[in-house]
Amino acid sequence: MFDALSERLEGAWKKLRGQDRISHANIQEALGEVRRALLQADVNLQVIKDFIAEIETKAQGAEVITGVRPDQQFIKIVYDELLAVMGETNVPLAHADTSPTIILMAGLQGTGKTTAAAKLALHLRKENRTAMLVATDVYRPAAIDQLVTLGKQIDVPVFELGTDTNPVEIARQGVERAKAEGVDTVIIDTAGRLQIDQDMMAELARIAQTVKPHETLLVVDAMTGQEAANLTRTFHDQIGITGAILTKLDGDTRGGAALSVRRISGQPIKFIGTGEKVEALQPFYPDRMASRILGMGDVLTLVEKAQEQIDFTDAEKMQEKILSAKFDFTDFLKQMRLMKNMGSFGGLLKMLPGMPKISDQQLQEAEVKLKQTEAMINSMTVEERRNPELLASTPSRRRRIGRGSGYGESEVSKLVTDFQKMRSLMQQMGQGGLPGMAGMGGMGGGMSPFGGGGNRPSAPGWRGYNEQTGKKKPKKEKKKKGFGQL
Structure with a gap:
């Protein structure tokens, strides 16, 4: 919802980029974009007139704060006016003193x-x-x-x-x-x-x-x-x-x-x-x-959705598995199903700041990738899910899984390789280490659900890196509080 409106409003902000201040002249084009965006969204005409008039009045009277660009200031003004139109806060249901x-x-x-x-x-x-x-x-x-x-x-x-x-x-x-x-x-x-x-x-x-x-x-x-x-x-x-x-x-x-x-x-x-x-x-x-x-985005709603689905006892167990690199395909399948219960993959992504700009095609590709992954995991035996190393060392197992899920051995091999890299990355992050950006190469246009990439540091100086030996320092595992699900 609101995708078209968001895209048109993005065009309004662009009209003010590069300006050093907000003036009557330079906001007219931006206001025109806002007006067209609201008309396209089928907002009531009187509401649009009032909305634009309020924004114009506030924008021209606003002092641009040092370090804040005019387009950013304009977004804040539009945001405040959206709040005024829809209501400042949530209005809860009535609760009578005497039931019912x-x-x-x-x-x-x-x-x-x-x-x-x-x-x-x-x-x-x-x-x-x-x-x-x-x-x-x-x-x-x-x-x-x-x-x-x-x-x-x-x-x-x-x-x-x-x-x-x-x-x-x-x-x-x-x-x-x-x-x-x-x-x-x-x-x-x-x-x-x-x-x-x-x-x-x-x-x-x-x-x-x-x-x-x-x-x-x-x-x-x-x-x-x-x-x-x-x-x-x-x-x-x-x-x-x-x-x-x-x-x-x-x-x-x-x-x-x-x-x-x-x-x-x-x-x-x-x-x-x-x-x-x-x-x-x-x-x-x-x-x-x-x-x-x-x-x-809408991080608060995303967190609330997660809290409704997550069992905190399971979360602690999952965190222990992540820290000890015992996170397996059964655990990953459980995470995928938990995410499905929270809503569509695209809907969840769009609650993250910056993610609404992901194209529908990219979201569809990611949805397809997740379905392929689930199909391949479902074709594995219980032992193979628990022990991904079996698949890494046995081509015949990968071929059987490929036939059972409708994909090729190469795709199963990539799944296993990506999973092992992801597991290593999760363990490092859980222990406080943070690999370099080179290890995140798989997060590009393919939008793999795993992320791919290596698990080695890209440069000296990251936490846990010994500059003399060139190896990672051994970390003492710590039990942390919080969400185990990633």
Whole structure:
């Protein structure tokens, strides 16, 4: 998401490179690029006008700090304005003093509202809050069955009375059941329509009047662009929403909804959906989103994803293996699968600063390389995975693995060689040594998942290098705290 917007904004910064100061004359071209980028991203027109006016005012009045280039100063101004448009901070869900907290889900058909309700219930579990889903969509075929299925998938109870009961009564009884069972939060899934109509609004209003929700969240499809903002404003005017959930941000979206919803409706975006999996719901952090849009990555979200997947006992064991050079193909396969659970390879890379500039072709090549690697490892015996040296010394084993995975012996040989070099490099880094840049040659255009390269120092003076003998000094292994996974 936001790739096209990021690329166009990169063009705006280039307009100011080489300038010694910011002036009315030299920012006009850059502002033009920003305007075109936002239009292309389908941001609401009024939001664009206000956005550009604010940037122009602040840029012309800004003093360029010594040591900071005008284009860098301009990026900071745009970043600050993005924060102002999307909201300064994350706005958490309400938590009622007296249980249950009642959350009413609203939205049009096709926005992913029912799935978002289940995702939200699963998210609440991470916060040690219990939840109950209430199915009031009696109109859409199989809507209740869908919610029941999702509830079983995430082990969250679903209250439903079939399709013959009034939705308002279902909502009322659902809240009463939650009170009786001591449930912390009730999430009410309501009916949607293909477009806004008064019957839908009236029903939502009756449900809201009956259960008095603490949160009314509008589920918005991010791919609708600036129309999402107008939709949010209409719902807010008629039923009074407290926030929005943007879904399908992993799709071919241009990002206009994220930049328009809050400014037009006055209500914050509270969550974003980033995939079809039930786990793919994240709290919305304006600062992180602004950082992604400007190509600066999103390290905090990446760390949070890792923390959800990493078992720290396993991490300690993995670190011991790395320090003693016993990291094997079984361990590597486990790391690859852990990374898959965190999301797509390309999605993870783009959370790292500087990585958003990697081309889609390079990312696709890296994805293919990882799949090839997994196929070859899966063709190995248990003993071969545990002892890569067997493969290094036995061509017949490499040929068999090549046939089993659909690749040639030469590709298996390269895998084994790269793996051994990587293992040696990891051991040196874990013990405090740092090989020279010559040892990183494999990190070039091929984007090998291993990195390749040698394991010897490229020059005297690096830690652990004995200038008299020309050999590495023996290191005493130390047990360190922290992540073992690399």
